[in-house]
Amino acid sequence: MLVAKVVSTVRKLYAEMLKFGVVGAIGVASDIGCSNLLWKYTGLSHTVASVGGTCAATVTAYIGNRYWVFRDRPADARRREMAMFALISLIGLIIENSFVFVGDRVLGFHSIAAANVAKFVLGLPIAGAFRFTTSHLFVFPEAAGTPAGSAPGDGDDALPNQGADPDDGFSAQSPTAASAP
Numbered sequence: 001m002l003v004a005k006v007v008s009t010v011r012k013l014y015a016e017m018l019k020f021g022v023v024g025a026i027g028v029a030s031d032i033g034c035s036n037l038l039w040k041y042t043g044l045s046h047t048v049a050s051v052g053g054t055c056a057a058t059v060t061a062y063i064g065n066r067y068w069v070f071r072d073r074p075a076d077a078r079r080r081e082m083a084m085f086a087l088i089s090l091i092g093l094i095i096e097n098s099f100v101f102v103g104d105r106v107l108g109f110h111s112i113a114a115a116n117v118a119k120f121v122l123g124l125p126i127a128g129a130f131r132f133t134t135s136h137l138f139v140f141p142e143a144a145g146t147p148a149g150s151a152p153g154d155g156d157d158a159l160p161n162q163g164a165d166p167d168d169g170f171s172a173q174s175p176t177a178a179s180a181p
Contacts, residue, residue, distance in 0.1 A: 023064030
């Protein structure tokens with residue numbers, strides 16, 4: 001029962017997770033570029049330069065998430081959304097860059113290669129999982145009655161009330177709602 005519920009939820013979130021991954025990959029590319037440029041060409045510490053790269057990636061991620069990944073989510077509370085995104089990003093920044101700090105300051109690994117491993121191999125996956133989960137749940141919450149991973153107006157393959165579990169929390173769209181722009 002629990003396994004079936006988890007599989008069902010993952011299937012519903014698959015498209016959203018895939019888009020989030022594409023936006024994340026673009027953010028990682030900007031993060032890698034900015035971080036490495038700052039590490040190589042400035043006198044900034046590895047941790048401070050890493051934070052600069054994370055900030056560049058955060059701006060990229062907000063734009064991609066708001067206007068592509070979660071575009072179907074209501075935007076009626078943009079200030080709240082931006083504040084939540086900033087808070088989630090700050091926590092993700094701390095998670096991600098704490099690995100760089102520990103590697104550089106505690107363990108004594110001072111090379112750019114060590115900073116890249118600490119940030120992108122260790123810190124980024126953990127921070128990324130945190131960011132996806134919290135963005136999905138808190139920053140860009142679903143509209144009431146919208147199934148996870150589907151945009152308003154997305155149709156089902158099944159006809160209404162044919163084989164659907166009435167207690168599954170999902171409902172079919174009316175023909176007028178499905179055809180609305």
